[in-house]
Amino acid sequence: MMPDPTQELLLQVQGVHKRFGDNVVLAGADLDVPRGSLVTVMGRSGAGKSVFLKCLADVIRPDEGRILFDGKELAAGAARADFRRRCSFLFQSNALFDSLTALENVALPLEQTLDISEKEIRERSREALRQLELEAHQDRYPSQLSGGMQKRLALARAIVTRPELVLFDEPTAGLDPLRRNAVFVMIARYQRQFGFTAVVVTHDVPEALIASDRVALLDQGRMHFQGTPAQFSASSDSVVVSFRDNTAALSTSLAAIRSGALLHSEDV
Numbered sequence: 001m002m003p004d005p006t007q008e009l010l011l012q013v014q015g016v017h018k019r020f021g022d023n024v025v026l027a028g029a030d031l032d033v034p035r036g037s038l039v040t041v042m043g044r045s046g047a048g049k050s051v052f053l054k055c056l057a058d059v060i061r062p063d064e065g066r067i068l069f070d071g072k073e074l075a076a077g078a079a080r081a082d083f084r085r086r087c088s089f090l091f092q093s094n095a096l097f098d099s100l101t102a103l104e105n106v107a108l109p110l111e112q113t114l115d116i117s118e119k120e121i122r123e124r125s126r127e128a129l130r131q132l133e134l135e136a137h138q139d140r141y142p143s144q145l146s147g148g149m150q151k152r153l154a155l156a157r158a159i160v161t162r163p164e165l166v167l168f169d170e171p172t173a174g175l176d177p178l179r180r181n182a183v184f185v186m187i188a189r190y191q192r193q194f195g196f197t198a199v200v201v202t203h204d205v206p207e208a209l210i211a212s213d214r215v216a217l218l219d220q221g222r223m224h225f226q227g228t229p230a231q232f233s234a235s236s237d238s239v240v241v242s243f244r245d246n247t248a249a250l251s252t253s254l255a256a257i258r259s260g261a262l263l264h265s266e267d268v
């Protein structure tokens, strides 16, 4: 599927290869991510979605291929440092620090990456907690928060540096269908509210189709499909059809999200 040439691309992934020994995981994967969009990469378990996202996050170095952020190739040293400042990564596990309060968890990336005063760190951290409706819980520890609150706290920490790009690694892993819906709605809502660009990897297809501007299907190490959710739903390509059929059983949760019953973050 050709991208819309009028839309500016914040991230371009071109021909990324990655193998571990004999295991070829990525064999020329491409992805175009328009600025301000929510793009979801789907694929079967073991297809290489997490490896792909880690290549984007600079956690795994690809064997071949180019990744361009805002038009600049990441391989270059200065571009990589610039990318790290402007991008954040939300781990599947939330990766919160148990011994730090909610406020201290959120303040951490500001203390580590930006040269700003203690006062401003505190103000910006409180503001991020307020935006994610967690201000009343700033002195609690992660273990004292519900699962949904922990997810929102992880998101508050990811956005406190005002990143342009946020990468989400299976944000709904291990959640039941209702909570999966709510997490996707939460990501889509805050992505639009704060205007960051989001790349999500998931195998929760119905939720992804509802929340995303564009979707991609990773298969055999390549993006077999890239396009809008409507184009994905209408595609007669045999790989897309087979993937859709395998996930059709989840249509009940699609119906739940369409009913609009889960639009508030308190539902997470």
Ligand SMILES: Nc1ncnc2c1ncn2[C@@H]1O[C@H](COP(=O)(O)OP(=O)(O)OP(=O)(O)O)[C@@H](O)[C@H]1O
Pocket: 020, 023, 025, 043, 044, 045, 046, 047, 048, 049, 050, 051, 052, 203
């Ligand atoms: N650090 C690593 N060293 C060796 N092999 C790895 C490493 N990380 C991932 N792999 C392999 O890469 C392949 C793809 O794994 P990956 O976790 O990216 O799949 P996935 O699509 O995210 O799967 P799931 O949906 O089940 O999480 C697997 O065969 C895995 O064993």
